Amino acid sequence: xxxxxLATQTRVSVRALRYYEEQGLLASTRSESGQRLxxxxxxxRVRLIxxxxxxxxxxxxxAELLPCVDAKVSTPESRERLASERDRIxxxxxxxxxxRDRLNDIIDMTxxxxxxxDYV
Amino acid sequence: xxxxxLATQTRVSVRALRYYEEQGLLASTRSESGQRLxxxxxxxRVRLIxxxxxxxxxxxxxAELLPCVDAKVSTPESRERLASERDRIxxxxxxxxxxRDRLNDIIDMTxxxxxxxDYV
DNA sequence: CTAAAACCTCACGTTGACGTCAGAGGCAAG
DNA sequence: CTTGCCTCTGACGTCAACGTGAGGTTTTAG
Numbered sequence: 656x657x658x659x660x661l662a663t664q665t666r667v668s669v670r671a672l673r674y675y676e677e678q679g680l681l682a683s684t685r686s687e688s689g690q691r692l693x694x695x696x697x698x699x700r701v702r703l704i705x706x707x708x709x710x711x712x713x714x715x716x717x718a719e720l721l722p723c724v725d726a727k728v729s730t731p732e733s734r735e736r737l738a739s740e741r742d743r744i745x746x747x748x749x750x751x752x753x754x755r756d757r758l759n760d761i762i763d764m765t766x767x768x769x770x771x772x773d774y775v
Numbered sequence: 776x777x778x779x780x781l782a783t784q785t786r787v788s789v790r791a792l793r794y795y796e797e798q799g800l801l802a803s804t805r806s807e808s809g810q811r812l813x814x815x816x817x818x819x820r821v822r823l824i825x826x827x828x829x830x831x832x833x834x835x836x837x838a839e840l841l842p843c844v845d846a847k848v849s850t851p852e853s854r855e856r857l858a859s860e861r862d863r864i865x866x867x868x869x870x871x872x873x874x875r876d877r878l879n880d881i882i883d884m885t886x887x888x889x890x891x892x893d894y895v
Numbered sequence: 896c897t898a899a900a901a902c903c904t905c906a907c908g909t910t911g912a913c914g915t916c917a918g919a920g921g922c923a924a925g
Numbered sequence: 926c927t928t929g930c931c932t933c934t935g936a937c938g939t940c941a942a943c944g945t946g947a948g949g950t951t952t953t954a955g
Contacts, residue, residue, distance in 0.1 A: 659931060669932085674913060688921055690932055703877070709867075710874030713911075720881070729885035737882045744875045747829075748868055754830030755864045757823070761840070762857045765849035777952095779901060789902085794943060808951055810902055833941075 658683075658691045665701040672701070678714040680704050680721060710744050778803075778811045785821040792821070798834040800824050800841060830864050 662669045675681035676691070681700060683691040703724070707717045720737060723729040729737065782789045795801040796811070801820060803811040823844070827837050840857060843849040849857065 657931075668913075670913060670915085673933095678912095686921095688932085689934095690921075706870070706874045706877055708912085709870050710878070723885045724881055727884055727887075729882070734882060734886060737878055737885075741875055741878045741882070744871050744878070748871050748875070750826075750829050751864050751868050751871070754826045755861055755868070757826055758830070758857060758861045758864070761844055762849070762854065762861070764847055765843045765857075766854060767847075777902075788943075790943060790945085793903095798942095806951095808902085809904095810951075828942085 656693050656695075656697075658693070661693050661697055661701065664698050665705070667701055667705065675701070675704055679718045680714065710740070711747065712740060716740065776813050776815075776817075778813070781813050781817055781821065784818050785825070787821055787825065795821070795824060799838045800834065830860070831867065832860060836860065 656664075658669050658672055661667075662672055665672075672681065673691075676683060681697065681704065683693055683697075686692055704717060704721075707720075712720075716736070720733060723733050723737075776784075778789050778792055781787075782792055785792075792801065793811075796803060801817065801824065803813055803817075806812055824837060824841075827840075832840075836856070840853060843853050843857075
């Protein structure tokens with residue numbers, strides 16, 4: 656499949672896909688005329704990349720970790736890296752829960768017709 | 776208190792505090808010579824701002840919502856805004872959990888000495 | 896009184912993940 | 926064959942939340 660098809664299937668922009676390749680996250684073969692060609696596995700690959708981005712990992716970090724996924728082997732260093740990223744995500748989840756609850760408090764407080772509480 | 780004290784207490788840089796003021800998030804009185812002065816309430820104010828930032832709200836959004844917090848009153852629009860931000864945070868939490876589990880899967884997979892599973 | 900530390904206002908620099916435009920070539924349809 | 930969409934490679938633009946220095950004033954410690 657060509658880059659436009661992959662973009663459609665993954666709902667990721669063509670520019671982003673080229674960027675992923677530039678960062679070493681996504682490989683492609685090339686047609687004779689130089690156009691990028693992808694196999695079906697690329698769809699899941701892009702989804703994985705997106706998930707890791709949304710988890711706050713940088714291109715560089717993802718680039719270091721994807722080889723482990725491909726080889727299904729991790730060195731002690733990369734294992735530590737993975738674990739530390741997971742911990743960071745857990746921390747972030749906890750922060751988000753706090754912020755969400757805080758937001759709910761604000762909603763409750765400002766929705767009440769009788770504001771007699773002290774907040775902040 | 777002066778800006779340096781507030782920075783110390785909140786562990787936020789002086790530059791960031793000035794930036795918050797620039798964005799209309801944090802008010803200050805000024806001494807005769809022009810230095811910023813803050814009351815004790817500013818500490819909690821900054822904490823709140825930080826929490827909202829860490830929840831992914833932009834300066835602009837925070838600037839729109841803080842008056843509601845101060846007035847303890849929300850308009851229907853701002854209530855909707857608050858709720859939609861809360862929903863966004865909930866979505867993000869769900870995504871993070873997925874990503875974290877995915878990361879755990881990767882850790883498990885790459886740590887296993889016998890890689891015979893298919894992943895990705 | 897003096898020197899260090901803290902504060903002020905510009906105003907440009909940084910970073911990451913792309914967006915966007917330019918200029919040029921490639922490909923299926925009529 | 927040509928029209929129109931897709932793709933290519935640069936390469937500059939963007940945006941947010943500050944960082945960082947310049948150049949100058951103010952406050953504080955000794």
